[in-house]
Amino acid sequence: MKGLSRLRGRIRIAYLLLAIFALAIALSFIWEGPRTVYANAIIICLDCIGLI
Amino acid sequence: MFARRVTQVVSALAINPYFVYFSSRVTYQGGVKGVCVPGLNCYACPLTIFACPIGSLQHSFVLMSPKVKGSLSQAFASLIYVLASIGLVGAVVGRMPCGWVCPFGFLQELLHAIPTPKLRLPGWIRWGRYGFLVVVAIAIPFITAVSWFSRLCPAGALEGGIFLKAVPPEAPLPPSGWFFWFKIAILAAFLLWFVFSKRPFCRSVCPLGAMFGLCNRFSLYRMAVDDSKCTVCGKCREVCPVDINIHDDPNSPDCIRCLQCKKACTYGAITSGFAVAKEGLRLGKKAVSAEGD
Known part of the structure; x- marks a missing residue:
């Protein structure tokens, strides 16, 4: 039973991490995290294509 | 296999649906480009509408670099x-x-389907992807303020480099120097390797695979093996695209959860699902039993 309870504990941890990650994404909006990613992504990445 | 192949084709098209580029010659500029796609897909590819998570990760460290006077809060x-x-x-x-x-x-799986003698990779090669994550995708961009993983990435050479050379954008690009051809050589070497080994890039280089792999240990979706049914026949390893023994460690960071092993197992020893936690099923290296482990 010890093993099973440990597994159920891990599932609880997974749910907790899910909530933390969702909260982190929401908080990153305040400091323009997605906006920063967007601003970088819309420019053609010269590093990626080897034209440096 | 068929369902997975359909999903892979549909995903590739869903990530790269911007065929308007062929007429406009301007890459997608919409808001979705701020969303990181859960796969290695170059954001320099003119067809993509999403951001590359590894490119974005490196860019965050470039912004934090002492060489760049960027906004730390934004970084x-x-x-x-x-x-x-x-x-x-x-x-x-x-x-x-x-x-x-x-x-x-x-792409790696498609090229590996070409009938040739195959080369089995040693297990220690898995440590390479953690090295690439920590050193090339995090430490070097922070120190040098240059996204070195992107510079070496063969996916970028294929989806961005060759594509943009063949179908150039409206705004002119810099001329291609020796580095472009060096990058093409890296791509060529990997494409050749894909034919002979099972998913070598995913197993030895991919920083995204390294991060997702760590999540295998605690994710809600889990793989499990029933030791009372498993005969260790080896069929699961034969069909595994990353060449692992699922019965050794069902939730190994190396497993890409393609579920090929589950379908191939004629004894029904492999199960998977959300929040799997049943007596007799083994999810890790140690057996789960009523007596405790």
């Missing part, structure tokens, strides 16, 4: 956003996107 917010986007997917399904969504993984 941290960008880093948290990228890591949490990867973590959110990873906490639900672990490394499953590598097996079902990633277009570069799909």
